[in-house]
Amino acid sequence: MTADSALAASLSALENLPGVAAAVQSARTACTEIRWHNALRRRSAEARAEATVRSARNSAALEGARYPVDLVRDAARGASELPDDASGQLTRAAIRVYSEAAQVEKSLAAAPAQALARLHLAAAGGLLPADQVGRPRQDGELPGDGIGEPGTAPAGAALAARLAGIIDLLSAPPSAPALVVASLVHAEILTARPFVAGNGLVARAAAHAVIVGRGLDPMGVVVWEAAHLDAGPDYHRRLLAYTTGQADAVAAWLVHCADAVVKGAGEGRVVCDAVTMGRVVGTSGA
Template identity: 40%
Template sequence: MSSASDPLAALGSLPGVAESVDSVRKAVDRVYGHRVMRRRSGEITSEAALRGARGSAALSGADWALEEVRRRTDFGAEEEARTVGAALRLTAEAGQLLSIWRQSPLRVLARLHLVASGSTAEGDVVGRPRLAGEPVDEPFVTAPLPGADEVAGRLDGLSRLIIAGGSAPALITSAVVHGELLALRPFGSYNGLVARAAERIVLINSGLDPKAICPAEVGHAEQGREAYLEAFEGYLSGTAEGMAAWIAHCGRAIELGVRESTAVCEALQRGAA
């Protein structure tokens, strides 16, 4: 597919993007080559899911310690607990939706919002894009909110790109999916969590991280909400520099997720985990 018909692949020529793609690929290959992965990969996957959910929740305002997330069983008592519970449910659900993503990404997004919302939302606002005049609860993203018609059109365009496939590296595709969903905020709630869950799905489904051991959410949280939102402003700008900065930020997030899972591998190897 040519870059003219594959606009995501064209982003690979932006300054620094090829280097980010290469750096991410090398980092992922290193952790997959760790000796612990040969016999205990399931444990690494489970721990990466937990840590990824914690990181995503932190970006949405529920910055809990990892051990608190690990020990809690009740996630319905108050707002932060509901956010953490939603992040945990999304991380678990993402792995169940891989086969559907390439055929019907909008169906997957609807399912993700339904799972995130749990029993907290009422009526028919769950699992569908918002209609004109419906409010959006996404307190940390203050960019102008696109109208419902624009949201519908851009979601359709994103869906077509995903279904068509292409030659763009996983880093680029996942960064664009993440950024576009955060820009659109298509649902009434939990848009940040859904956007990061969709990023996770792309990274797994692309073959870059098939065992889901490189939690980008960890890296996004480690870089901090301020840096995350600043990089997101680059995506919103649509400029070459802004898009390249957002892709690089997402690449760094994956590398930090790799570092986290490498530390887990080392702890298991020492018998400390």
């Protein structure tokens, strides 16, 4: 068995954890069903643009920057300006990183390190010193965000090993289950915290690129970030539990992500319905 096939087999085996297989199948079904929406026949670009705005808005909200989706949409198309404060800067970064995710989704598996660097440049460019952007943390540098206390973040050889694992996940063969790959990439970036800042935005944008690029959501309209936000404190609690490496905690995280895709497909349907009727609507979140 080659290394690639062994990795694909080990990732597929995670679907055998309690509750995971059924949850993953529900996510696949939800993604398949939304592909048949009328809006995606002739107005798919419009639907994807609106879904991307919502994904960026929810990702920024998970970092504490909560703006109405209408304002984020207008900022994304250059029709208005977000406040020039920390929340505004973070939301602009979320808009940039999701735009970049759409550019790297097809090359993510072939050039994962470069794709991560590009995502971090989009997330942190202008917010960090230039020499800290687009590269992993160096010895002595602590992460400013992510899951866990700064002093417990892996460094040196430990961080290099975690990064190598993330690269392996991103470059897993096509036979590897997309949802499992995306969920683990999401969790690994947020818990390894490879960057000085921007780990949350990069983690969610990378996971988003995985589910689109690997064909789970080829139209790019599933807004699963909305379900992560709706989970409230449970989102971070599940990620903290994931760091233990215990099988039940990993299973719980995979089930959460699968459920998030199902709910995200529902949000995507709202987007598609609005596009069909010639209008876009705000989310209920604030």
